[in-house]
Amino acid sequence: MTEIFEETFRHLGTSMSSEGIDLLKCDPNCNFWFPDGECFTTSTDIARMKRQLERHDSRHGFDGFLAFLQESHQHYHQSVIHVLKKDFPGFISLLRPAFLRYLFRLHPFHTVWQRVSYLFQSHKLRQVFSLASMYLGMSPFGTPGTYTLLQYTELTGGIWYPRGGFNQIARSLADVGKRLGANYHLACPVKGIAISSDKKALSVSLDTNEIIEADAVVVNADLLYAYQELLPSYNSKPTVSRKKEDISCSAITFYWSLSEKVPRLESHNMFVGQPSGQELPDVYWNRNRLSKPSFYVHVPSRTDPSAAPEGKDTVMVLILVDNIDTSKTPKENDIDGLVADTREYLLSAIEKRTGIVGLKALIEHESFHSPPTWQDMFNSDRGSVFGLNHSFFNILAFRPHIKHDFIDGIYFVGASTHPGAGVPTCLSGAKLTAERILQDLEIPIAWQNGSSHGKKDLGKTTASGFWRAWPRIALLGVLLLMIALWQM
Ligand SMILES: Cc1cc2nc3c(=O)[nH]c(=O)nc-3n(C[C@H](O)[C@H](O)[C@H](O)COP(=O)(O)OP(=O)(O)OC[C@H]3O[C@@H](n4cnc5c(N)ncnc54)[C@H](O)[C@@H]3O)c2cc1C
Structure with a gap:
């Protein structure tokens, strides 16, 4: 979604390049590692995608992909116009005719999993095209279908890394603010x-x-x-x-400095969760420690050599976990135990699936963040990392x-x-x-x-405006009632 960053800088009277931000393309996009050791590589290279899709599902894989792109293209472009760039100051704003016209095409009443299940027959392909809902801290089983746009933006626009790290963007915006008179x-x-x-x-x-x-x-x-x-x-x-169910989950992140390069890991790697008898949605996060959840591994030094000394790699691993349970004591929450168990699971899954030998021994330096870090450092309620x-x-x-x-x-x-x-x-x-x-x-x-x-007029209903707005209010009431009944 580089265009959103470009637009922000443009509206501030500058550009990313003139602020010295150098965007590096991560190529390929992401390696999806499955529990059986199979790997699916996503890319903006359509020929490469076609070969991989046909290897997984020779009859329907590529057709499903094209249909996915077409549908998620609508999700993205209509969302940018009607959601991302529009305020929703009250329920009446849900009834804007331009928004209502596209509402059903955005599939907000379906889940991401339902959309990919409709488009792909292979279970693995469904996982590849739905796991981006983890970026919101949610499972594809609960994320509105509109959010297939997350995977779409990566497949059509690529994934870009600012040389020197993501904080270059924040620093540049702060500098622009300073020039415009902001005081920090x-x-x-x-x-x-x-x-x-x-x-x-x-x-x-x-x-x-x-x-x-x-x-x-x-x-x-x-x-x-x-x-x-x-x-x-x-x-x-x-x-x-x-x-509790309204706030997003928390996360554990590990930051490893490795004494050697590990070429089996690309810049972005998703390790797909493995069900073990319990409900499938738990595969997406570490709620009860019984499942083997999905997790994400980023190797910034694969794209930006300045991220690690020569011949070495830096690695960040992110796994979603439950929030701090405020009804329990710190001992009952047992964060230390959770971090230790999670670390073992991550190291063993990475080694087993990629064939890297002795990853643990390569770690020269390690730090980590866990739910209390997000709560104490950023004042996030119960350590939630994506807000509501x-x-x-x-x-x-x-x-x-x-x-x-x-x-x-x-x-x-x-x-x-x-x-x-x-x-x-x-x-x-x-x-x-x-x-x-x-x-x-x-x-x-x-x-x-x-x-x-x-x-x-941003949609507030004044006393005189009420009589003009009442047909829309009545329609909204009926719509909300239908949605509430549908959700029950
Ligand atoms: C590990 C991790 C990886 C992520 N990766 C991505 C990614 O790759 N791409 C992506 O788009 N999103 C990613 N996200 C999500 C993204 O970072 C958040 O959605 C986004 O930063 C939220 O922005 P915010 O302004 O709401 O909160 P924040 O970025 O948390 O900013 C809020 C700020 O307010 C400060 N603050 C709190 N209380 C006070 C106070 N009393 N006084 C002064 N300051 C205060 C906090 O310290 C913090 O700096 C990631 C999140 C996490 C945790």
Whole structure:
């Protein structure tokens, strides 16, 4: 999704290349390693894809792939136009005619697994084309079908790595901000947000006791944490669900410096989970430690030689795990045991499937992040790494809104806010939030040539507007009822 990054830099009056960002293509895209040692390599090279697909399913494999591309192309392009670039400030915005026209073509009421099962007959191909839902911390069995767009973007646009690491993008954006007059207070947590008695944001207070007055406060910290810790409770109603099933899972990541190169591992590698009697969805994450879940291995030094000393490799392994259970004691959560068991499973699965011998002995240096790290370092509620999950009732107008529902001057951005998690999605959300603030403050939006100066009707139903809107409200009620019945 490089185009979203390009667009962000363009709207800031610059470009990635003029900021010194050098994008390197990861070729091939990804190796999918199956439990039986078989490997499927995805690529933007169509001839290579055709050969692999026909090896797995000579009759239907390539046809299924073409149909997958056609369908997920619609999912991606219509989502960019009607979801990623649009605010959903209220339920009425679900009834925009342009959005409704495409709603069913986006397959939000199907799951990713249902879509790939319809298009592919081979179980392995279904896994290859559905596992990207792990990028949202979800299993393909619960992710809305629209999200086949994740795999589509990789297959048609490729996977790109900024030379020097992903933090080059964040650094460049920070530099552009500085040039445009932004001031950063680093290593200085926000303690709270003050609200006036007539429900307007007044200021933020920092850990240093400094108070910064503000016309608008943009909250980027994890939403559940922000509602609990930053916004005064007497002023905020519990509009954000705290149900366990509504937040995304957590993750364990290992960072290994290897004393030798391991050429069997490509830049991106997905190790497909293995069912062992229990429900298939558990294959996608380490909920109960009984299953052998899927996991992802990234070798940045395969694409960018500067990521490791000559002749060596750097490796990052990511596996999804359950959140911290706040009803249990730290001993009962047993994170140390989980990390140790997970490490053994990862090393043995990588060695067995790829044929690498003695991987453990090659690790010169190791560090890891586990659920408490995400909670303590980033204030993520219960260590969840993708914010609220992306089931149907947590997306679009159901996802927490960009603007606080009843406190003026408070805006949100990031994974738990519309449009959702993932860096390009959060960047798109940041632009929507910026546009909303500029409209509210009646400041022209530079990247729209000032055409949006002044307040816009963003879907709020005023008393007089209600009578004009009631047919749409009635239709929305019927639609929601149908969806609720369908979900039961
Ligand atoms: C291991 C891992 C790998 C991932 N890989 C990818 C990937 O390859 N591609 C992709 O698109 N997405 C990826 N993601 C997801 C992506 O990183 C997130 O969806 C995205 O970063 C969310 O952005 P955010 O702004 O909501 O939160 P964050 O990026 O977490 O930013 C929130 C910031 O707020 C800060 N903060 C919290 N509380 C306070 C406070 N009180 N005061 C001041 N600051 C505070 C936090 O420290 C943090 O820096 C990955 C996530 C993880 C965990």
